[in-house]
Amino acid sequence: MTAMATVAVIGEAVRVTGFQLAGALVFPAEDAAAARTAWRALGPDVAVVILTPKAAIAVGEVSGGPLTVVMPA
Template sequence: MGTVAIIGEAVRVAAYGPAGALVLPAEDAEAVRTVWRALGPDVAVVILTPSAADFLADVTGGPPRVVMPR
């Protein structure tokens, strides 16, 4: 079974850690892109905050993405 990664603002993603998700806080475009590029092959799906999704709008490839509601 693969890992679920959560990328976005720390206040929105922190609560997912105790559930076993890989929590990757990233507050701006550069940080979001950095953690995206560092995702390992074990990541099966990525949950993004709306802001993080906006920062990755032009990025193709990688694991499937799900965007949290605004």
């Protein structure tokens, strides 16, 4: 049996909350510190992380982690 991969979304609450309806893990992060904390909290089952542009700047370049996608501004 293959384990299911998880999608996580990090960023401003107004832009990420709706992703819960699709089953994603949502980490509202209104500032850079909260975005970095959310990134560090990601579990090993997270395969894809969707970031708002502000969260992407806060997290920066990360290698070896899950696939990241940045939302359009």
